[in-house]
Amino acid sequence: MILKWTLTLTILISVFMLGLGMGDQWINPLNASGQDAMILWELRLPRLLTAFAVGGLLALAGAWFQVLLGNPLAEPYVLGVAGSASAGAVAGLMLMPDSTWVMSAGAFIGAWLGIICIMFFSNLGANRMLLAGVVLAAFWSAILALLLALLPAQGLFRAFSWMMGDLSHSDLPISLLLLAWVGSLLCGLLLSRSLDMLLLGERHAEALGVNIKRLRQWLLLLASVVTALAVTAAGTIGFVGLVVPHLMRLLFGSLHRFILPASAMGGGILLMLADAMARTVIAPAELPVGILTAMMGVPVFLFLLLRRSQ
Amino acid sequence: MKIFVLVGCFFYTLLLVNIAQAEKFERILALAPHACEMLYAIGASSQMVGAVDYCDYPEAAQKLPRVGNYQGIHVEAALRLKPDAAVVMSRNVKGILQLEKMGVTIIVSNPKNFEGIFQDMLRLGQITGHEQEAKKLVSKQRIRLQHVRQHADAHIRVFYELWPDPLLTVGGLSFINALIDEAGGYNIFADIPMDSPRINVESVLRSKPELIIVPLEHRNIEERRIFWQKWLGYTHVQVLAINPDILHRPGPRLMDGLEALQKLFTKVHHP
Amino acid sequence: MTALMTLENISVSRANKVLFSHFSCDIKAGEITVILGPNGAGKSSLLLAMAGLIPVNGHIECIGKTLCTDDRKSITQKLAWQGDLPPTEFGLTVEQRLGLIGDSPQAIQSIALVFDIISLLKRSLAELSSGERQRVELSALMLRDVPIWLLDEPTSHLDLKHQVCCMRMLKEEASKGKSIVVILHDLEQAYAISDHLILINGKGDVCVGSRDDLFNTKVLSKLFGVTLMQQNNVLLPNYAV
Numbered sequence: 078m079i080l081k082w083t084l085t086l087t088i089l090i091s092v093f094m095l096g097l098g099m100g101d102q103w104i105n106p107l108n109a110s111g112q113d114a115m116i117l118w119e120l121r122l123p124r125l126l127t128a129f130a131v132g133g134l135l136a137l138a139g140a141w142f143q144v145l146l147g148n149p150l151a152e153p154y155v156l157g158v159a160g161s162a163s164a165g166a167v168a169g170l171m172l173m174p175d176s177t178w179v180m181s182a183g184a185f186i187g188a189w190l191g192i193i194c195i196m197f198f199s200n201l202g203a204n205r206m207l208l209a210g211v212v213l214a215a216f217w218s219a220i221l222a223l224l225l226a227l228l229p230a231q232g233l234f235r236a237f238s239w240m241m242g243d244l245s246h247s248d249l250p251i252s253l254l255l256l257a258w259v260g261s262l263l264c265g266l267l268l269s270r271s272l273d274m275l276l277l278g279e280r281h282a283e284a285l286g287v288n289i290k291r292l293r294q295w296l297l298l299l300a301s302v303v304t305a306l307a308v309t310a311a312g313t314i315g316f317v318g319l320v321v322p323h324l325m326r327l328l329f330g331s332l333h334r335f336i337l338p339a340s341a342m343g344g345g346i347l348l349m350l351a352d353a354m355a356r357t358v359i360a361p362a363e364l365p366v367g368i369l370t371a372m373m374g375v376p377v378f379l380f381l382l383l384r385r386s387q
Numbered sequence: 388m389k390i391f392v393l394v395g396c397f398f399y400t401l402l403l404v405n406i407a408q409a410e411k412f413e414r415i416l417a418l419a420p421h422a423c424e425m426l427y428a429i430g431a432s433s434q435m436v437g438a439v440d441y442c443d444y445p446e447a448a449q450k451l452p453r454v455g456n457y458q459g460i461h462v463e464a465a466l467r468l469k470p471d472a473a474v475v476m477s478r479n480v481k482g483i484l485q486l487e488k489m490g491v492t493i494i495v496s497n498p499k500n501f502e503g504i505f506q507d508m509l510r511l512g513q514i515t516g517h518e519q520e521a522k523k524l525v526s527k528q529r530i531r532l533q534h535v536r537q538h539a540d541a542h543i544r545v546f547y548e549l550w551p552d553p554l555l556t557v558g559g560l561s562f563i564n565a566l567i568d569e570a571g572g573y574n575i576f577a578d579i580p581m582d583s584p585r586i587n588v589e590s591v592l593r594s595k596p597e598l599i600i601v602p603l604e605h606r607n608i609e610e611r612r613i614f615w616q617k618w619l620g621y622t623h624v625q626v627l628a629i630n631p632d633i634l635h636r637p638g639p640r641l642m643d644g645l646e647a648l649q650k651l652f653t654k655v656h657h658p
Numbered sequence: 659m660t661a662l663m664t665l666e667n668i669s670v671s672r673a674n675k676v677l678f679s680h681f682s683c684d685i686k687a688g689e690i691t692v693i694l695g696p697n698g699a700g701k702s703s704l705l706l707a708m709a710g711l712i713p714v715n716g717h718i719e720c721i722g723k724t725l726c727t728d729d730r731k732s733i734t735q736k737l738a739w740q741g742d743l744p745p746t747e748f749g750l751t752v753e754q755r756l757g758l759i760g761d762s763p764q765a766i767q768s769i770a771l772v773f774d775i776i777s778l779l780k781r782s783l784a785e786l787s788s789g790e791r792q793r794v795e796l797s798a799l800m801l802r803d804v805p806i807w808l809l810d811e812p813t814s815h816l817d818l819k820h821q822v823c824c825m826r827m828l829k830e831e832a833s834k835g836k837s838i839v840v841i842l843h844d845l846e847q848a849y850a851i852s853d854h855l856i857l858i859n860g861k862g863d864v865c866v867g868s869r870d871d872l873f874n875t876k877v878l879s880k881l882f883g884v885t886l887m888q889q890n891n892v893l894l895p896n897y898a899v
Contacts, residue, residue, distance in 0.1 A: 101590045115618075116589045149747050175607065226458070238553040238585070245553060245587060274758055277744035283711055284741070285758065286734035331750045361576065361594075362558070362584030 081328060085342055092346050092353075096125045099353040101360035127247045127310060128352040128366075129345035130254035132317050134307040136344025137261055139318030140325075140336060141300040144275050145293065146210075147203045152319035153304040156210030160217025161191030162308040163240055167224040170232050180239060181248035181309050188305030191217065192298070199297050200290065203279065241365035242314035244352050249310045261303050262341045268296065269333035276331060314367050317344050320374045327381045347374060411516040412472040412492065416454060416465060418483075421638030422474035422496050423448050425508050428524055428639040431515040436468045444632065444640070455482065462486055472514065498637045500565060501532055508639065528642050535645055539571030541652035546575050546596035549583055551611065554591075558584045563634055566641075570648040572598070592618055598655045599624060600648075602631030627651050661686050662805050662837045663708065663737075668716035670703045677703065678858060679715075683866040685839060687805065690832045692852035692869075693841045696882055699860035701841045702741075705808050708839065709739040721805065738802035740809045743791050746784035752794050753779040759801040769800045772827060773820060788815040796824060807831070809840040813847065825851055845886075845893050849873055857881050 097106040097117060104113045104121075138153035146155070153159070165187015169179040191213070198209040228236060247254070265272075271292050274282040283289045307314075325339040351369035358364060416437045417423035423442035426435055432447060440456040442448045454465040459481030465473070472492040475483055487493045494514065498504040505525045512521025545567050549555040557563040558579035567574045575594035576586065596619075601611050612626040629651065633644035661684035669679030677700035685691060685708075693701045707714035710725045710733050718725040721736050744755075752775060756766045770776045773793035783791060792815040799807065812828075813821045821844075829851050832838050839856075842848045848855070852869045859881050865872070872878075878893055879886045886893045 100587075102593060112592060116592060120587070120589045120592075144748070147745065147747070230456075230458075234550055234555065235552060243553060270758075273750075273754075276748045276750055277755070277758065278742075280706075280711060280741060281744050283730065284709060284734070284739040286730050288730050326749055330754065331748045332754055356587060359579075359584075361586050361590035362579050362581060363587055364585075 085339065085346075089342055089346055092349050093125065093129070096128070096349045096353040097121050099357050101357065123247075123251055124244055124352065125349055126251045127254060128244050128348040130251070130258045131244070131307045131311045131314065132321075132344035132346070132348025133258050133341040134254070134261065134303045134344070135314065135318040135348075136321035136325075136340035137265060137337060138300045138303045138307070139344075140322035140333070140340045141265070141272075141296055141303075142318075143322055144272050144333075145203065145296045145300065146207045147275075147278065148207060149323065150319070151207070152315075153300070153307070154313065154315070154318070155207070155214070156191070156195045156301070157214035157217045158188050158191040158195070158301055158304045159308060159313045160214045160221060161194070162188035162305065163313060164217050164221040164224055165190065166239055166312075167221060167228060167232075167236050170236060171224060171228055174229070174232055178248045180235070184239075184312075185305060185309045188301075188308055192301040192305065195301065196294075196297065199294050238365065239312040242312045242367035242370075244311050244348075244366055245363075247310040249306065254306065254310055257303065257306050258341060258345075261299065262338060264299055265337040265341075266334060268292070269337060272296075272333040273331075311366075314348065314370060316367070316370045316374050317347055320378045321347055324374075324378055324381065412514050414468065414470045414472070415515065416468065416470045416473040416491075417442055417448075417451075418455065418460060418473050418480070419476040419496065420444070420632075421498075421636040421641075422476070422511070423451075424636065424638035424640060425496075425511055426474070426515070429508060429512050429515065429517045429521045431511070431517050434515055436470055437465060455480075460486060462489070465491075474511065499562065501528075501569075501641070504637050504639075504641060505529070524639065528639070531642050531646065535570060535649055538649060539569065541571040541649070541656060543572045543652050543655055544575055544595060544597045545572040545652075546591055546594070546599045548599055548601050548611065551614075553585050554587060555583050556586055558582055562637065566634060566645055566648060570645055570652060572648070572652050588618060595619075596624060598651065599626045600651065601626060601628050602634060603628040625655050627654065662721055664717075664719045665708070666717040666719075668704075668707065668714060668718065670700045670707055670714060672700065672703050676862075677860075678862050678864045681716075681864045681866075683856065685806065685837050687837045688832055688835050689853040690828060690838045690840065690851050691854040691856060691866075692848045693839065693856045693858065694843075694845075694848060694878075694881065695858035696860045699858040701858055702810050704856075704858070705739070705810050705839065705841060706741075709733075709737060709808050711739065734804070736804055737806035737808060738799055738804050740795055740799045740807070740812060742810070743788065743795060743815075744783075746782070746791075749782045749784055751780060751782050752786070755783060755794060756798055756801060759798055761801045765801060769797050772800060773797050773823065789817060789820070792816055793820060796827075800827070805836060807836055807838045807840075809838065811841050811843065813842065813844065821847070845878065849891060849893075 094106055098104055100121065104117055106117060109117045135153055142151040142153060142155060143149055162184040166180045166184040169183020173179040194213055195210055198206050201209065225236060271287045274285045274287050279289050321344045322336060322340050325336045325343050329335040329339045347370060351373055352366050355364045355366045355369045413434055414436045415426065415434050417426055417435055418439050420442045423438050424444055426432065427445050427448060435451060437454045438448055438451040440453055442451065452468060454468065455461050460483060462482045462485045465486055466489055470491050472494055473486055474494045474496055476497050478484065478493065478495060483493060496507045498507050505528065508521050508525055512518045547557045547563055547567065549557055556576050557574065558581040559577050560580060560582045564574045564577055575596050576584065599615050601608055608628045615624060615626050629647055633640045633647060663685040666682045668681045670677045693704065695701050703712065706712045708718065713726065753766065770779060773796055775793050775797055778786060778790060796812055812824050816824060825847055828838055828840065854866060855869055855872045856864065856866045857872060858864045875886045875888050875893060884895050886895055
């Protein structure tokens with residue numbers, strides 16, 4: 078166990094250094110000056126930290142939604158928060174095409190709208206809540222499609238780039254994102270024992286003394302807020318929230334006091350690495366980061382799955 | 388069986404010959420802004436019956452009935468205008484194939500360089516019966532092109548900010564890259580084999596552009612100037628605006644765009 | 659013996675259909691009460707109501723407090739419930755599952771001996787057979803040192819050896835003063851361990867009484883709608899066609 082944690086921390090630090098150094102040209106993070114230093118500290122570092130925080134938040138939200146809904150296929154966007162956030166972002170873009178921050182504001186408002194809708198269903202059982210979420214998600218994606226159809230063509234670039242995940246600039250201050258990362262991890266750790274019990278199903282958890290109604294409401298709120306923050310900061314980046322928690326379960330077992338911190342770090346690592354790759358593979362041009370998260374995450378995940386089933 | 392095919396081929400050939408010989412279309416839809424501008428420039432305005440949303444030049448074109456936008460052509464609205472031909476940029480636009488099936492002749496115009504633009508103008512001149520005007524326009528433009536080429540010696544490093552967020556520029560495959568080259572500049576991202584690649588701020592910084600061109604489309608030039616000068620320093624770079632319509636449309640006004648570009652380049656050298 | 663749990667005027671319903679009503683009984687320390695009845699009669703629902711896991715009409719008092727107003731933490735100090743096998747999607751190991759009860763590794767090791775699951779401790783629940791998982795659930799129950807145990811078909815999935823083991827364990831725990839309510843389908847097992855029987859016939863009738871009063875061919879044949887024959891102390895159905 079100690080070995081695994083040391084390894085994770087080592088990987089985290091090396092990916093961080095790698096992310097700082099990688100770009101269309103390699104810059105040694107320990108020895109940079111002049112323009113290189115400016116690029117390193119003012120362009121790469123904020124972006125890297127955003128990637129770390131957003132990746133971690135998405136992975137945490139994914140872990141929570143999976144246990145909350147008792148479904149391994151759940152991920153942060155499953156209850157329609159991504160759809161409503163996207164619709165909000167595009168609506169913002171339509172209202173004020175010139176403004177840079179209005180899209181983020183729209184995304185945040187949209188995400189909250191999605192959360193409020195889903196909170197109405199928090200007292201249903203996990204399966205029905207999931208169903209309600211899927212149906213709501215379909216509704217939001219219809220709204221999104223409608224808005225995209227009405228959006229002037231000049232806005233489509235921006236809308237699509239946002240929907241594929243964009244770390245190049247975030248309107249949320251990085252300190253807020255990092256604070257959210259720490260805060261949500263701590264909340265998660267406080268809840269970790271109840272979450273473990275929830276792995277036995279709601280009835281068994283209740284029989285073991287979990288106040289299931291309250292846990293469900295708090296968890297739903299927490300996971301949704303975290304998702305909303307991540308989406309506001311970087312658009313909809315798929316895959317991190319689904320795969321990282323499973324990856325961490327394969328490596329660290331199922332107890333939440335291990336997989337929550339592991340996911341928070343692992344999500345950060347995956348997204349930092351994906352973003353570094355997105356900036357370099359066809360440098361000086363860039364790829365949308367969402368492509369890279371899927372391309373890197375899927376093979377690793379399938380490999381571990383196959384190895385484990387043997 | 389064979390005989391039918393032969394007869395079919397024969398009539399089809401007759402039809403093709405007929406189309407080629409029917410020298411004049413009388414009711415034309417201009418379904419691309421550059422085509423609209425070309426038709427006006429060669430004096431075929433009286434034969435135009437419809438256009439699409441973004442055909443906004445010259446002013447008279449704004450009065451034409453609209454039959455579509457970027458996403459597609461409204462076939463019924465188009466047919467109601469009883470067109471006999473439609474000039475399009477690509478057959479892939481939604482509704483074009485249907486229009487063709489209903490008997491409207493589709494003329495594709497998607498020129499990739501100045502020679503292509505000249506050829507298309509001549510072609511449109513032929514089919515509208517304005518051959519002379521087209522020839523005159525083309526020869527004038529050839530002289531202007533010659534003039535630009537003779538003065539293409541600025542050798543200035545240019546960054547073309549196609550879009551600020553996500554940050555998009557023009558790559559080696561882009562039309563605008565060719566224009567910058569033609570006007571005597573050097574596009575710092577000419578080596579990227581893409582049309583409009585997404586790039587990041589640091590690659591721009593490292594390429595040290597002397598001139599940043601902002602096509603002013605829903606953007607505040609001051610905002611962009613402040614942004615870029617923050618990174619590149621106030622003395623090293625100039626941030627200048629240009630009207631995108633004269634650069635992004637392969638029509639008669641592209642020559643204006645080329646000349647405007649060259650003017651920007653000399654402005655940097657002799658501020 | 660004192661009553662640990664008192665049920666008064668209970669009606670149990672499922673999906674808006676009332677299964678039975680006006681049921682009252684006392685559950686006393688050191689006694690085993692077996693619930694018998696056909697499928698769908700409401701045995702599991704009654705057990706869930708007694709565990710405070712579903713709302714119920716009527717009054718249940720459990721060790722000095724009204725069950726429905728008591729908070730979850732204090733209820734878990736009083737009673738333990740064993741039900742369906744929990745889901746296995748997220749790959750808990752046997753040791754982790756037992757650890758959720760909150761006992762020390764030593765306690766887990768010693769309890770694991772009873773249903774011999776020592777060799778399974780490190781394995782994931784998802785890799786086990788149903789019988790093995792049932793043994794894990796029974797071990798988890800044994801870790802709950804509370805006065806009242808509620809068990810829903812504890813012998814299902816178990817092989818003969820572990821069925822015997824389970825029955826002996828229940829008997830022993832009762833003799834130490836626990837009060838145990840258990841749903842069973844096997845009449846031999848019911849006869850072997852029960853002090854009292856609760857019979858639910860699925861037609862709205864429910865009765866409670868001592869084993870010696872109720873355990874006879876007449877009552878049970880009627881309860882299950884099957885002809886039963888008596889051999890010594892055992893009631894057997896006629897399986898032959």
